[in-house]
Amino acid sequence: xxxxxxxxxxxxxxxxxxxxxxxxFSKLSREITVAAKMGMPDPDMNPRLRLAVNAAKAQSMPKxxxxxxxxxxxxxxxxxxxxxxxxxxGPGGVAVIVEALTDNRNRTxxxxxxxxxxNGGNLGASGAVSHGFDRMGLITYPAKVGDAxxxxxxxxxxxxxxxxxxxxEHSIWTAMDALHGVAKALEASLGEAESANLAWKxxxxxxVDEANAxxxxxxxxxxxxxxxxxxxxxxxxxxxxxxxxxx
Numbered sequence: 532x533x534x535x536x537x538x539x540x541x542x543x544x545x546x547x548x549x550x551x552x553x554x555x556f557s558k559l560s561r562e563i564t565v566a567a568k569m570g571m572p573d574p575d576m577n578p579r580l581r582l583a584v585n586a587a588k589a590q591s592m593p594k595x596x597x598x599x600x601x602x603x604x605x606x607x608x609x610x611x612x613x614x615x616x617x618x619x620x621g622p623g624g625v626a627v628i629v630e631a632l633t634d635n636r637n638r639t640x641x642x643x644x645x646x647x648x649x650n651g652g653n654l655g656a657s658g659a660v661s662h663g664f665d666r667m668g669l670i671t672y673p674a675k676v677g678d679a680x681x682x683x684x685x686x687x688x689x690x691x692x693x694x695x696x697x698x699x700e701h702s703i704w705t706a707m708d709a710l711h712g713v714a715k716a717l718e719a720s721l722g723e724a725e726s727a728n729l730a731w732k733x734x735x736x737x738x739v740d741e742a743n744a745x746x747x748x749x750x751x752x753x754x755x756x757x758x759x760x761x762x763x764x765x766x767x768x769x770x771x772x773x774x775x776x777x778x
């Protein structure tokens with residue numbers, strides 16, 4: 532598995548799915564609220580909100596929850612969330628980018644730093660690793676929507692820049708400012724995407740051995756379990772054989 536998959540395989544590996552689902556809804560709600568607050572509360576008029584709502588629908592988040600998150604943005608005295616990016620290195624020299632939405636910068640910084648330091652990582656300064664990634668749009672579809680050739684043709688027609696097809700999903704990369712347009716065009720040929728959001732695509736992948744992979748997974752788990760953390764990206768490459776040994 533590569534570092535841009537947002538660790539779906541790791542999520543499947545873990546238990547306590549109900550708890551994880553609840554945490555996922557909380558993160559999705561926070562993104563919807565922030566997107567609605569930054570622009571129009573109408574998804575058709577606000578590309579970021581539309582992407583957030585689509586991501587929530589893809590995770591089967593109830594419509595009432597989605598609307599409540601939008602309404603929260605318009606309510607007086609609601610929480611003010613700040614977008615923060617953390618950068619550092621994990622086990623095996625893997626570069627890691629953590630994106631968070633928080634209403635308490637000190638709490639989040641402490642939690643992220645602890646997750647890194649307890650699992651063989653080091654938190655760096657802003658810009659420490661992001662130069663090794665490209666900021667792009669990422670649209671994902673489950674493998675069942677079609678074979679690699681079908682998805683590639685659809686992505687090419689929609690204006691995408693690159694496609695990576697695996698056993699579980701298709702990852703379609705776009706220019707950052709083309710994400711909304713490409714996602715909309717793909718809906719006509721492939722249906723609604725599983726996810727569509729801004730991502731960090733590593734320029735070079737780092738192969739991780741079994742010993743470092745186990746510690747890396749623990750670090751990623753600790754980060755993703757934090758309520759303030761929205762997404763975690765890395766330039767790791769863990770082979771299927773190593774993943775199988777990790778269970």
